[in-house]
Amino acid sequence: MTQFTATVTVRLKTGVLDPEAETTQRALERLGFELEDLRSADHFEIDLEADSVDDAAERVESMAERLLANPTIHDYEVEIDHR
Template sequence: MKATILIRPKSGILDPQGLAVETGLGHLGFNVQNAHVGRLVELDVSANDEADARAQIERMCEQLLANPLIESYEIVVEAAA
């Protein structure tokens, strides 16, 4: 089952990559605000159904993929082709 995990810095947490992107784009002449940089993880997981896949991925996020202290995550599970 194909899944996409979007990992974002929690609001209020310092996001130096986001600041660098915002500053860099400003120097290039673009007018942008509120830039934030996170991570995108895509993977295929063996699961019985969508609920199982989602539960497994939540455990993956807590154990390895994200730092729950400073990052939030959003899980999108796509039905198997």
């Protein structure tokens, strides 16, 4: 068993409204910052033991599908690193 850290980034699909991001963007603009767009995402770092990178990726993708992301509105991305 090897120790891995998986990073899961859960983003809203294009076209899904993100009022939190809009509010944050407007607040930054009110402070005088110039920006074209701001998107927010959830970011999870998961420490786990697995037999291989593939095993770790498969388990973490399954966590994303079942709990961390809502496939109707979210896209997600998994990255696996050795710890």
